[in-house]
Amino acid sequence: MTTVAYTLSDSRVMLRRNLKHQLRYPSMTLMLVGIPIVFLLLFVYVFGGQLGAGLGAHDGRAAYLDYVVPGVLLIAVASAVQGTSIMVAMDMTGGIIDRFRTMAIARAAVLTGHVLGSLIQTLAGIAVLIGVAFALGFHSSAGPLEWFAAIGILALFSFALIWLAVALGLAAKSVETASNTPMILSLLPFLGSGFVPTATMPAGLRQFAEYQPFTPVADTVRGLLTHAAIGDHAIASIAWSIGLAVVAYLWATRLYNRRRAAEPK
């Protein structure tokens, strides 16, 4: 086998290991999928009537459901990557990583396994959430092409956040820290166009909301699913995702390789 074949084979083995972990740790997997569903129900049925009226539609709650789905999808992504961070930190505090390091394994395989495993988990969570949204009466005008594009944008953004979560998991000194730091990501859909239009926010917050990465992603997905205007949000989403992914990847691999020099306990 060539080096490339070894890397692929090792990454596949690590991916299988991570998928098994998700199945063996169902409480966390279910919680990460459950949180966005709770948010969806909360925002549609508790706040939806009032917030929908603000959108100026005549059936406020139904209009708000259509508006809020992209925001909750981003909550689902942020929630899933919190799991990534926990899983990576758990891995790093256990002895098995040291065993991997003493074996002739493709260097990238351990992290690649985490990233691909999390991506699959995130996309599965998104699929469940979309199913729930439809069951609640979500109305989309999107054709197959628009759906494909929307999932693609979400997958790319997830990929970037997953690498960020891997880096946060590696940087964390304990599993608790790894579980807490990524929670900030779950706040960002609120401080953007995920739940209410940014135009309704006060100055200062509005500028932040308009220039943070969750906003273009939410607007792009909303535009694709409900035929709203997208403008340059799609380009901004892709640029943010690629930029974040590259920076987080470099940070994560640097942290992973630097651990080699760490002092034993």
Add this chain to the structure above:
Amino acid sequence: MTGQTSAPGIVTRDVCKSFGSHLVLDKVSLTADEGRILALLGPNGAGKTTMVRILSTLISADSGSMQIAGHDVVTDPDGVRALIGVTGQFSAVDNLLTGAENLRLMADLRHFGREAGRRRMTELLERFDLTDAADKPLSTYSGGMRRRLDLAMTLVGEPRVIFLDEPTAGLDPRSRLTMWEIVRQLASAGVTILLTTQYLDEADELADRIAVLDQGRIVADGTPAELKSRIPGGHVRLHFAGPELLCSAAALLPAAAPDQDQLVLQVPADGTVDSLRELLGELHEAHIAVERLSIHTPDLDDVFLAVTGSHVTGRLDEDPTLQGVAQR
């Protein structure tokens, strides 16, 4: 060594390592011939684990040269990794997988084919008495079972050099004997083994060569027989009810050293039942009543006393008999 010398399994020369300003390893030179067991004996904090971590490519040394089965640890770490197996004192198993899945993971990462991997897995499960527990999650495993699985995982790739970092720490006596048996079998199959331990009896039992590590320096290096010839033998301490009894016992046993303050007589003895029976018989015939006795066999601290002239620095034994040894 005479005749044909085999290729050394492990050779290190002047390995140094500091963490910050703390010198952990100071010019450590070791040699383990192929198929032999080298024991690195020392107290906690002597640098044993650091040495294993350096040799197994986990951390780098500051200076010095190291070859494992002819591969340089610094310039060819992947060559080394392909040949070695490591079992540390902290279990390196995947807790969310079953025993069989853990072994399967190792076989896959060693790029065994499906069939070869399955065969190796079955063989190791059987050899380490884990067949019944193979499909159970690790949360149901005992400490001994985890350690056996850990070692089985190390052996999946059929390593030629194995590092065992305190392989019996925390194991019950029976599991300890099982582990010793496994180590012996591996060596007789031609595997070179570096094992670290705090126990003199373990090093004596297993090793062809013992290197004593103290505060990062090798203070003694030789065969177990050579090392033991430098250690004073064991002794028996006889405790008496009064000074008259102690005096008459001291008169009866001229080789013994009396301690008037503690009413204790320290008698050199090899610890065998026969010698003990003879000693007690002699006292009985002379009508000297012994209140109680304690037997002291040589341990790591005696080795340190003999080779460095001071007690173990990392982990002081609370054994009062050692004061007696020091005064002799």
